[in-house]
Structures are given as structure tokens and as C-alpha cells.
Amino acid sequence: MLELKNITKVYGKKAALQDVSVAFAPGQIVGLFGENGAGKTTLMKCILGLIGHKGEVTLDGEAIGCGNIAKKMALTLGGMKHVERYAVASRSKEKAETFAGEWQFTKAYGSYEELIKDPHVDLIYIATPHSEHYEHARLCILNQKPVLCEKAFTANARQAEDLLNLAKEHQVFITEAIWTRYMPLSQKIRELIEQGAIGKPYTLSANLGYVIQDKERIIRPELAGGALLDIGVYTLNFAAMTFGTDIEDMSSACRKTETGVDGQENITLFYKDGKMASLQASIYAQTDRMGVISGDKGHLIVENINNPQSVRLVDSNYNITAVYHAPAQITGYEYEVYAAIEALENGWLESPYMPHAETIRIMKQMDELRKSWGVVYPCD
Numbered sequence: 001m002l003e004l005k006n007i008t009k010v011y012g013k014k015a016a017l018q019d020v021s022v023a024f025a026p027g028q029i030v031g032l033f034g035e036n037g038a039g040k041t042t043l044m045k046c047i048l049g050l051i052g053h054k055g056e057v058t059l060d061g062e063a064i065g066c067g068n069i070a071k072k073m074a075l076t077l078g079g080m081k082h083v084e085r086y087a088v089a090s091r092s093k094e095k096a097e098t099f100a101g102e103w104q105f106t107k108a109y110g111s112y113e114e115l116i117k118d119p120h121v122d123l124i125y126i127a128t129p130h131s132e133h134y135e136h137a138r139l140c141i142l143n144q145k146p147v148l149c150e151k152a153f154t155a156n157a158r159q160a161e162d163l164l165n166l167a168k169e170h171q172v173f174i175t176e177a178i179w180t181r182y183m184p185l186s187q188k189i190r191e192l193i194e195q196g197a198i199g200k201p202y203t204l205s206a207n208l209g210y211v212i213q214d215k216e217r218i219i220r221p222e223l224a225g226g227a228l229l230d231i232g233v234y235t236l237n238f239a240a241m242t243f244g245t246d247i248e249d250m251s252s253a254c255r256k257t258e259t260g261v262d263g264q265e266n267i268t269l270f271y272k273d274g275k276m277a278s279l280q281a282s283i284y285a286q287t288d289r290m291g292v293i294s295g296d297k298g299h300l301i302v303e304n305i306n307n308p309q310s311v312r313l314v315d316s317n318y319n320i321t322a323v324y325h326a327p328a329q330i331t332g333y334e335y336e337v338y339a340a341i342e343a344l345e346n347g348w349l350e351s352p353y354m355p356h357a358e359t360i361r362i363m364k365q366m367d368e369l370r371k372s373w374g375v376v377y378p379c380d
């Protein structure tokens with residue numbers, strides 16, 4: 001069941017939504033009607049976790065925003081053209097059958113091995129905990145199955161390098177499903193900077209935080225938990241897409257949980273050409289998820305670095321001179337799926353949107369950060 005409780009969204013002094021509470025049963029078809037400005041689009045963005053808001057949105061009792069990845073992908077596939085929701089696997093046949101029934105998958109398997117050996121499967125999406133990515137992706141590669149693997153790609157760089165070498169050896173496509181890399185508005189941000197829209201860029205700030213400290217996959221070291229691999233990875237990718245990779249130094253501070261993983265952190269990247277990026281991630285705070293890129297002639301304000309919805313161009317007099325909006329989307333996951341399909345149709349072994357070298361570089365970056373904080377996983 002999809003349930004909304006006391007959803008409120010305010011823009012400036014205007015309330016677009018005020019204490020909206022409603023529940024939708026599985027399979028129920030609902031239409032939204034209202035005048036322009038009534039809040040229909042805002043409500044949908046709140047449901048999908050695209051904009052910040054007060055109140056709670058849950059799917060089958062779990063908060064939407066940073067969880068329910070598999071369900072979000074299932075929803076995405078159902079809205080895409082020329083894509084079939086064919087099979088799903090779980091270690092529990094009962095859970096797989098329940099999921100398949102709820103999301104209209106043709107087949108349900110009680111093991112990952114069964115799914116991988118199905119000859120009709122063209123692409124496998126891995127949405128298991130970070131600690132499981134290596135073994136599950138390796139199993140796919142050894143059985144010649146192309147892979148779209150959720151971020152963080154693996155638990156550490158050693159695993160990432162091993163997987164990518166194996167994929168190259170077996171000539172199997174694999175890419176990291178860091179969805180922001182594939183989004184049109186992410187590419188627009190790079191274009192604006194390259195065109196000199198803000199002059200010479202100097203600083204970047206980005207934050208991402210969700211209240212997820214009670215989730216087992218987040219707090220357990222054996223599941224490669226912590227803020228960094230789950231949400232901090234988005235801030236690192238945002239900086240990389242915007243400022244590049246020519247980093248000369250990095251400093252950071254971390255507050256660890258009682259279980260020994262990182263609960264929240266501040267990261268500063270120093271670039272060789274003088275730029276600086278300040279990044280923040282937290283599993284305790286519901287942050288505004290904003291990104292700001294500043295130059296000597298203005299700045300860009302990015303709404304939601306975890307799925308950019310709009311970019312405001314502000315000049316040196318603090319006037320908004322242009323606003324760029326993301327195109328209509330199903331959930332935003334469709335871009336990584338279409339990119340994987342494009343790669344498969346062209347016979348590529350990696351996607352140009354997220355090259356293997358970049359996956360390894362960021363995994364090494366996160367290894368270095370964890371080492372400096374004393375955050376250790378059993379698989380390290």
C-alpha cells in the first residue's frame with residue numbers, strides 16, 4: 001500500500017500542499033484533477049522523493065526516498081516502452097512470488113542462480129545490499145548475463161577491479177547504476193559550466209541526507225553500511241560530473257555510529273586548478289539535497305542532487321536569469337536502463353555515461369575516506 005501522511009510543501013510563503021493524507025491500495029487506479037497550480041505535480045514529486053517536504057510517504061510501510069529500490073525499478077520498467085518486466089529472484093520463493101504478483105513480473109525464482117540461467121533474461125538489475133554486489137555480479141558475468149549493478153558498485157575498490165577485469169575477460173557488459181550519471185539535467189549542468197554561464201567556477205557545495213539510521217543495511221558493517229556508500233557516493237559523483245577528477249588533496253571528518261560505520265561526514269576536495277568542493281552526507285538528517293556551483297560571474301542552484309529537478313542560473317547581481325527543468329520522467333531510473341540497452345545494442349562492454357575507470361576511481365576514493373575514519377568492513 002502507498003500511504004501519504006500529512007504531506008506539506010511550501011514554496012516561499014505559498015503552500016502548494018497542506019497536510020495531505022491519503023492511501024492507495026495495490027492495483028488501484030487513481031486520477032488527480034485540479035486547476036493549474038493546485039499541487040498535482042508537486043504531490044507526484046513528493047511521492048517519488050524528488051523534492052523535500054514535510055510529512056511521510058511510505059510504500060508497504062517503508063519510507064520512500066532512499067529505500068525500496070527494487071520496487072522503484074519495477075515501477076520504472078512498467079512505464080517504459082519496449083521493456084518487459086520478465087523475472088524476479090529472491091532467496092525466498094514466497095517473497096519473489098509476492099513481488100512478481102504485485103509488480104506484474106512473468107516469472108519468480110527462489111534463487112538468483114535460477115534467474116541467471118533463464119535463457120530469456122537479457123539484462124539483470126542487482127539491488128541487493130552493497131556487500132552482496134560482488135558475488136551476485138560475478139555470478140552473472142560467469143553466466144554471460146549483462147549487469148546493471150546498483151551503487152555503490154561494490155564494497156571496496158579491490159572487488160570492483162576484480163569484477164571489471166572478469167567482465168572484460170568474458171566480454172560481458174556491466175555498468176554501475178548511479179542514476180544521476182545518466183540524467184539529462186546532469187548533462188545540462190556540465191554544458192552550462194563549459195559554456196561559461198557562471199564564468200570561471202571556483203566552489204561547489206552539495207548535501208544529501210535521509211533519516212535511515214534504523215535500517216539494517218545502513219548500520220551493519222558486514223552489509224557494507226554507512227552514509228558514504230549509500231548516499232555520500234552521490235555527492236562525490238556530483239562533484240566529479242561538475243568539477244572533474246583532477247584532485248590534488250582531500251580532507252574529511254566523520255561521526256561514526258555505535259556499530260562502527262560512518263553516520264555522517266563532511267568531505268572537502270581540493271582541485272589542482274584551485275577549485276574546492278564541500279560535500280556532506282548524513283543518515284540522521286533530512287537535508288535539502290541542494291547543490292550550489294559558484295563562479296566569478298554567477299552561480300547555479302541545483303534542486304536535489306539525487307535526481308536534479310531544476311537548475312537556476314543566477315548572475316553576479318543575484319538575479320535569476322534562467323531556469324532549466326528536468327523533462328517528465330517515470331522515476332528517473334529509466335535513463336540508466338535505456339543507457340544499458342543502448343550499450344547492448346551497440347556491443348559495448350561499458351556505458352560512456354559511467355565508464356569503468358570512473359567507477360574504480362570513486363571506489364578508491366571511498367576506500368581512502370573509510371580508511372582515514374577507521375571504518376572497516378569484514379570483506380576489506
